[in-house]
Amino acid sequence: MILAIGCYVDLNRPAESPDSEKYHMLARAALCEIPVLEDTTVETVTALYYELWFLLVFSDKKKSTDQAWALMGLTAKLAQSVYRNGVKSKVIPEEVENRRSLFWELLCLDSRLALSLGRPPSLSVKHMDCSRPMYIPDPHCDFLESSHHYQSWKHSFYVDCLYPIVDALSQPGIEYSTVLELDMQVRKFPIPEHLQRQNSQSRIMLLQQSVEPPVNLVLLQLHRTYFMRALSGPEEAFNKRHRYAPSVVAVWLGAVRMIAAVETLYRREPELAARILGYWSNTFSAVVAIALLVSRAPFTCLSPAGLQELQRARLLYQAVTHTRSSEIVPMLDIIIAKANNIFQRWYHGQDVPTLVLRHEDEHDTFIDQLIKMDSNPFVPAPSPPPTDDSFQHAHPLLTQCIAEAHERAKIMFPMRKPCQCSVGNPTTCPPSHSWTPPPHIDLSRPILPYLYAEIANPFGFNAAPAVPPITSHYTGPNSVNFELGALHPNTEQSWMGWF
Template sequence: MSMTVPNAPEPATGEQGEMWRQRRPLACAECRRVRLRCDRKIPCSTCTKHGCPDLCPTGTLSPGQGSRIVLTDRSKLQDKVDAMRDRIAQLQHAVAILKDGPDAASPSSSSHYSGTTQSEADSQVQDTLKSQCGTLIDGDHSEFIGPHASSCFYISNTAVMPVRRWLDSEWSCLHEASNILPVRMRERNYKCFARYLPGLRGAQAIAKAYLDMSWMFGHAAASADEVSVLLQRVYDGWSGATSMSRLSQVKPHEVAQFLMVMAIGTTFGGEDVPPEVQAQSRTYYDLASLILSVDSVTAHPTIEGVRALLLMSWYISFFDDSISASSSYVLNGLQARLCYALGLHKDDSTWDLTDAERQVRRGLFWDVVCWDNWIAEAVGRPPTFSIFHLEAELPDDQDRVLDGNGKWHESYTMWVRGFTKRCLVKVTNQAFGTAKVSHGTVMQLDRMLREYPVSDILRLKNIGVPDANVPLVLAMQRTIVLLLTNKTLLLLHRTFFALAIMECPEDPLKSQYSQSVLAAFRSAIYITTSARALYEQHPTTIRLWFMWNATFMSTVIFSAIVIKCPESTLAPAAWQELDRVYTLFERLAPQSRSIARVLPNLTRMRNSAQAVRTDRPGAQRCDSMPPGESLDDLELAFMLGRARLVNEPGPAPVPLKRSRPPSPVHACSYDSDKDSDADSVMHEAGNLRQAWLDFTRQIAV
């Protein structure tokens, strides 16, 4: 609010005041402006009623547009400010008493808070809020209790309370016996698992195969040093019956983590691991699941347990199965709850942890968040983690690369974590949420994704051109960086791309959403060309399901352009790329069930696109179109993200048959000193209860 206040003389007294009163006008300046009668008092009743007594008699308010502007009394505002400042000081003093104890209630402390400046008060409030980050219970049973938890949680964890015996049966004595002699019980429990492991030399070969691919899973799951420690602990612990002290150091969750290293190593082992051992990767996965049940990961969450679950989620996703991604998504929910239980999502700088512990916690947490968002994008479901609950800092980049010019480059693992924290989490929570997103918001997120920096060592310069001089790992890292960015962009623009081709089928580039059309088409081209080039250079990448998932999603964009907008300038390039991907998928289908599963849909899309191109005026009739049904409009809309309800009858119930589990991995593949006719794990698990009963009876005697 602006006002015009002339330089008015101060009220005079005596003879000068009397002369001024005689010469003063019949009304004050404000009354003359609004043409109201003035009682010639200072201040007059009109100015007092309008809330501007300070302007009377010579000042005026700026004319308002349709409404009267009221000037609030400055002294009243100042009184309110002073009262609020005093109230803030009192609240800060009360917080200090709660934080520091009764000693903080001294008069000197009160005077200190009363004399605090506003900036110092804000700083103290921020420090106080920062300290209220919750409680972390460190130790064998680590647990995090948030600042908003019920008071009973704090009481139960700070006071020693008698435990009520819920089970009054023969199993209660087993529980007590396991607490008295945990080492002997653990040895008895592990015997049925130990015989299924390979020998030490075989385990080392499998671990090497795992480490060659560990960059993809994140080093926080199991680094080279941790794998070496696991090998030493597990095989020293099971080397003989006299190694009781070493056996007590092997935790069940560490064993589960080690078994998942074996499972992934046999899956990606290649030539270093024999085929008969590769077939046992699922056995290692099943054993890891059983061990996580021996020491329940939900009742006793640990860092090692979260690592094992992360590796299990990765392993499930690489199953050549239609439900692998969905199963991995469900398992991510359990990982997220355990991360919350351990406080991995909080800023750990306020806790008395070593730097190594902080790096482990941060790295593991962001690896879990990365994989959670990847799977959420793949299955089109909400991510488990919310952006409002993520407070953990990123770990240090311990794998950064120094080039010949003395310049440091960000590592692949650090780039993925940073991209997830600063971009992917925002997109999945904002653009893929329940609220409708405007096209302007989509373009802002698009700019954020494109402007996120990529180091030179991770940038794919010649997209679609194979480079034989680039190692396999670096080529895969560059391609995944490109895929992750462009797949997110494609999903971000897909809705407005569909609106554009429905709004302007003649030329979607004339639509108001033309930017989304170009962005989706460009991202689809980048995905398909880079995926084809990577496979031609390294055929082993056929197992990267997320790469082929993004490739198939890109073919939907191409087919939509060719079928719905055949006269568009983008149609020829879209058809050419669609045909190339179809040719590649047709060649790879016998080697991959995942590709074979989507090939019928891709064939129908190509048939429809080719039929549209053939029916165009002046186009030559093509008789070599492969047989098959064409794609209807509803299916194409469904692939573009439109709502659809599919009522599919369930399969007929199949009677369960009891079958003997697959034979264990015989150590003769590497070592010949192990029993080759050991009983199965399930058989041992079935007799475990009776064995424990016999064991406790011997102790009682």
């Protein structure tokens, strides 16, 4: 398995070298020759661990995720015989450390896979007595470049953030207040300065310093169900008081940051980043989330900024030369084109079948557009009625996100177009940029990624955009249907399946 992964990331070999899959098949055949249930060894569990990583990160096979889930169950059972501290069996200290490191890596991988698939984990830290590894610095490299910093942070993040989220989401009827508490816990979890350096020359350290994508993935998976329900439910208008509004902003922000993080990594290491398919599948899921928000809620201030990020993703995919990643470009273009088409039709006041807009008597100027969607009314647990501010118990970063997105919307749309909604007289619609009081923006630490000229104004809205041809449906071959009822809360794991 090490040779299979090594051939895949070896930049001296062609990106589509068949040697990687050959070694992969040989490794699987070798495992079949070993009675793993009768004689479990550390080497066997290690080989299964690398097999799991290969299936999840490098394989493009349709059933690779399902295979990884089934294999994770077997590996978890076998691993419970190798994590013991070795006091009774008189294992040498170095071997004890290897076993501890392996077991903790399996704990992290198991929870990430369970969270991605929306299933309970096979291993629980609550039921284990395996001590954490010693995290000894690598003597062959600079202390700041040693990988033990990343390993220590990753395992701490698992204990304090990842496993509590997996455990909470595995239980039926989770309260939304618990979701906001877990979100707050993740956003407050510190990242060491060693993992925030931008001038590392080591490829290994560069990948380990890319800790933002894993953190974003956890937040995306925490909020994705509530994101879908907020954009699919006709029971209450979508505004600041919507009970799931923080989840919509959290998913939008996580998707935006995911695209920007992969873009940054690709600019620094294009050859290596292009070969890690996990980055590109996560980016594609981020595009789906942003496009869904733009299609269902073009009235929100998040939508114009979302168009900019969709353009960022389009340019990123077009720059990739790797065959497997570039194969997604046609589907990506269809999804982005649909979102752009829907937004432009709303801009010109045309009928848009993906949304229903209804104003309320009491308007909240924090999010100035009010929308309603059609959907599945399923709710996991009884929720309190909407409050004046659903962001009251959310992390301030989400409020900052809305404020920055609103500033971008003001630049793209200095004047608001008359909106097409259920109100008979469009003059009763609230102004686009009426904020009382104005939001506070910390310009010293912006949270949205940098805008460059190619994406700042994707439609050229200094002039009126052209009216697109009117069509009745937005579906195409192998693409996402954004019409009401086409996507419901139970489909977010297929189209937004981050790992």
